[in-house]
Amino acid sequence: MKELEEEIKKCRKCRLWKSRKNAVPGEGNYNADLMLVGEAPGKTEDEMARPFVGKAGQLLTEILEKNGIRRKDVYITNVVKCRPPNNRNPMKDEIEKCLPYLKKQLEIIKPKVILTLGNFATQTILPLYGFKAENISKVRGKVFDSPLHGIKILPTYHPAACIYAPWLKEKFENDIKKVLELI
Numbered sequence: 050m051k052e053l054e055e056e057i058k059k060c061r062k063c064r065l066w067k068s069r070k071n072a073v074p075g076e077g078n079y080n081a082d083l084m085l086v087g088e089a090p091g092k093t094e095d096e097m098a099r100p101f102v103g104k105a106g107q108l109l110t111e112i113l114e115k116n117g118i119r120r121k122d123v124y125i126t127n128v129v130k131c132r133p134p135n136n137r138n139p140m141k142d143e144i145e146k147c148l149p150y151l152k153k154q155l156e157i158i159k160p161k162v163i164l165t166l167g168n169f170a171t172q173t174i175l176p177l178y179g180f181k182a183e184n185i186s187k188v189r190g191k192v193f194d195s196p197l198h199g200i201k202i203l204p205t206y207h208p209a210a211c212i213y214a215p216w217l218k219e220k221f222e223n224d225i226k227k228v229l230e231l232i
Contacts, residue, residue: 050079050157053150057130058098063146065131065139071098075126075154082232083123084160085109086151087207088169089139095132100125105209109166112208116225124158126151128173139169152177162231163200164224167207174202190224192231201231 054074060066073090076099085101093103101109110120129139129147139147151173155163165171172182178195185204193202205224211217 050154053153053157057150060130060147060150063131063143065129065133065143068134069131070095072130073098073100073127073132074130074150075100075124077120077124078122079124079158081122081124081158082161083118083164083228084155084158084162085123085125085164085166086170086174087125087127087166089127089129090132091136091209092132100127101208104212105207108211109208112222112225116222116229118225118229124154124160126154128170144169144173148173161200162228163202164228165202165204167210170207171204175204178202190220190227192227203228203231 057074058072060072073094087101090100091103091105094100100106113120128151129143130150133139163174165174168185171185171188175193176182178193178198178200180193185206188204189206191204195202203224206217206221208221211221
């Protein structure tokens with residue numbers, strides 16, 4: 050994993066390397082039962098070279114810990130490893146260029162459960178395991194069981210959505226509780 054992380058830090062496969070301060074490979078336990086996958090690093094993540102450390106990350110950490118999940122016990126990463134300019138959505142070609150890194154992370158970690166955070170993560174991860182790419186509003190909270198791969202996928206809202214739309218926070222927290230049952 051250390052070799053892969055170093056490769057990600059040096060990556061220039063798409064245009065995002067030109068505007069980033071730091072690539073953000075991911076962090077956490079390489080033997081985690083739970084892997085969280087978000088969309089892309091934000092401004093704070095780009096500056097600190099760590100995933101989910103801005104406001105959304107603080108909310109995520111708070112809710113995980115409230116439910117007995119320590120951040121150091123999970124692995125957290127994003128679909129795209131570099132911050133898109135002005136926090137725009139990642140483009141299809143950028144996702145495609147980064148996808149081999151995510152696949153390799155999944156292969157190394159072999160999590161029992163993947164918690165996808167938001168639309169881009171959900172629409173990227175589900176097809177990797179033979180499921181149709183769906184909008185988060187249709188599949189949030191639904192468990193996708195892939196017996197062939199021995200993995201469960203639980204799509205939920207991105208924690209940033211819970212900041213902008215506080216009424217989503219309860220559903221988000223319920224999904225975190227559901228993760229505990231799946232593990």
